[in-house]
Amino acid sequence: MDFFSLWHQAALTSAGFFWMALWAFVLGYIISSLIQVLVTKERMQKAMGKTGPRSMALGTFFGFISSSCSFAALATTRSLFQKGAGLAPSIAFLLASTNLVIELGIVISIFLAWQFVVAEYIGGIILILFAWLFIRVTKPKKLIQQARDRLHKNEEEHQHGGEQKSWQSKLTSREGWQQIGMTYVMEWQMVWKDVLIGFTVAGVIAAFVPESFFHGLFPGAGQTEGELGFLSLLAQTLIGPFAAFFTFIGSMGNIPLAAVLFGNGVSFAGVMAFIFSDLVVLPVLRINAQYYGWKMSLYILALLLSGLVFASLMMHYGFAAFGMLPDASTVQTATERDHFKVDYGFILNLVFLAISAVLVFFWYRAKHANSGHEHDHGGGAGAGTWVLRGFVVIAAVWLAGGLLVAPLMA
Numbered sequence: 084m085d086f087f088s089l090w091h092q093a094a095l096t097s098a099g100f101f102w103m104a105l106w107a108f109v110l111g112y113i114i115s116s117l118i119q120v121l122v123t124k125e126r127m128q129k130a131m132g133k134t135g136p137r138s139m140a141l142g143t144f145f146g147f148i149s150s151s152c153s154f155a156a157l158a159t160t161r162s163l164f165q166k167g168a169g170l171a172p173s174i175a176f177l178l179a180s181t182n183l184v185i186e187l188g189i190v191i192s193i194f195l196a197w198q199f200v201v202a203e204y205i206g207g208i209i210l211i212l213f214a215w216l217f218i219r220v221t222k223p224k225k226l227i228q229q230a231r232d233r234l235h236k237n238e239e240e241h242q243h244g245g246e247q248k249s250w251q252s253k254l255t256s257r258e259g260w261q262q263i264g265m266t267y268v269m270e271w272q273m274v275w276k277d278v279l280i281g282f283t284v285a286g287v288i289a290a291f292v293p294e295s296f297f298h299g300l301f302p303g304a305g306q307t308e309g310e311l312g313f314l315s316l317l318a319q320t321l322i323g324p325f326a327a328f329f330t331f332i333g334s335m336g337n338i339p340l341a342a343v344l345f346g347n348g349v350s351f352a353g354v355m356a357f358i359f360s361d362l363v364v365l366p367v368l369r370i371n372a373q374y375y376g377w378k379m380s381l382y383i384l385a386l387l388l389s390g391l392v393f394a395s396l397m398m399h400y401g402f403a404a405f406g407m408l409p410d411a412s413t414v415q416t417a418t419e420r421d422h423f424k425v426d427y428g429f430i431l432n433l434v435f436l437a438i439s440a441v442l443v444f445f446w447y448r449a450k451h452a453n454s455g456h457e458h459d460h461g462g463g464a465g466a467g468t469w470v471l472r473g474f475v476v477i478a479a480v481w482l483a484g485g486l487l488v489a490p491l492m493a
Contacts, residue, residue: 087488089290094485097286100339101278103428107186108278109435111155113442116266118162120259121250131168134218142172143211146179153361154278154370156180158270161374165234170227174214174386181361182207187338191358194342196409202355202398209397210359213390226382230375257445261452264445273373276475277366283478286485289340298347300326305348319353320395324388327360337361351408352399359391 131138142163146156160177164170181187188200253259298304301322303315323344327337337358345354361367363384371380402408423429 090481090485091488093286093290094482094488095286096289097282097482098486099423100285101282102423102432103190106428106431106435108155109439111180112158112267112270113435113438115155115158115162115270116263116442118159118166119266120263121253122162122166131163131172134169134171134215138169138172139175139211139215142168142175143179143183143208146176146181147183153181153364153367154274155270157367157370157374158274161234164230170223171215171218174218174383175211177362178207178210178214178387182210182359190338194338195345195354198351198402198407198409199341199355199358202351202402203358206355206359206394206398209394210387210390213393214386217386217390221382223379223382226379230379233376234374260442261445261449264442264447265449267439267442268446274366274370276471277370279482280471280474280478281364281366283482285337285340287481289343294343294347297326297344297349301344301349301353303350304353311350316350316352316396316399317392319350320356320392323349323353323356323395324360324363324391327357328364345409350399351402352395355398356391356395359395363387363391 131141145163156177159180160173163176164173168176182203188203191200191203253262302318303311304319306315326344337360341354341358344357349357368380368384371383374380375383399408
């Protein structure tokens with residue numbers, strides 16, 4: 084296959100990944116916008132302000148019924164924490180919304196074996212319990228207060244004033260829906276650059292990186308269970324997050340790449356660590372830093388990284404004890420997958436695109452009604468911002484060129 088064919092395949096795969104996760108993005112940002120506009124700080128503090136079993140259970144339940152998209156989950160988690168929820172229940176929501184949702188299990192069952200579905204749900208619960216213990220032991224009170232101060236400052240900068248109304252009044256008024264629309268668009272403005280770059284990189288890796296590279300990257304890949312020692316297994320669970328850090332950005336889209344790893348002999352623990360790593364990738368780290376500051380972002384990274392390694396090893400040895408480790412006999416790679424077929428995801432995309440259009444319409448009306456109250460969500464003009472913009476331009480040109488190069492191959 085020549086370069087132009089691979090280029091087209093990479094761009095098509097990137098677009099397919101995004102199409103698969105689009106409805107989850109929209110759903111997550113709608114939930115985040117509704118929480119920010121409708122839920123009062125007092126109500127959230129009452130429901131999830133403590134770090135007890137009830138608050139943890141509520142955070143887990145809210146995450147279970149929320150979006151499976153990592154970026155959308157980050158936005159909603161920020162909203163919960165900003166409204167007064169405790170750090171541990173907020174992290175429980177984040178982990179549940181990216182590991183315990185039904186649609187993620189469906190995608191895993193399509194690309195991988197049933198054992199991965201079970202491990203995703205059981206491992207997700209282990210991650211939540213581990214995070215609860217991690218926060219109780221480390222007691223990051225100073226970091227929590229600094230993060231709250233930062234969010235409170237940003238909230239004041241983006242407030243538009245006006246009389247505080249009940250959530251019922253906001254849902255039944257034009258002004259309330261305009262505020263929801265403005266919040267919804269603001270969420271996209273904060274992360275679209277990272278989304279574009281992340282999905283572009285995913286397609287490039289799926290199309291251009293040979294299978295032998297993944298086989299050589301993970302120590303012991305291709306060995307049988309009896310030949311694979313603990314050190315090799317531990318190394319794979321550490322390399323899995325490292326590989327994910329530079330490859331992909333979401334819990335839905337990294338499943339096809341996980342299938343590539345599994346098909347090339349990476350262990351069950353290594354693949355699970357890669358799947359669990361959707362929240363320790365570079366764009367997520369950057370967004371958390373934008374939300375809470377770099378210190379809290381690195382703290383959350385350490386919490387999630389140590390937790391996913393622990394959970395992955397537990398899942399591997401647990402399944403091995405019962406002789407239930409999956410067999411990598413047949414897997415379908417990311418480039419072989421038909422991302423655009425008409426299925427439930429296609430219908431959901433159309434539905435949520437229509438809802439998104441309505442919210443954008445409300446944003447447009449509110450923007451013109453408050454033309455003198457504009458806010459910049461670009462993050463400033465520092466060196467990091469200019470580098471990010473450069474990558475955005477490269478990613479956009481790459482995707483456009485790859486999708487348009489098909490006629491040249493005919």
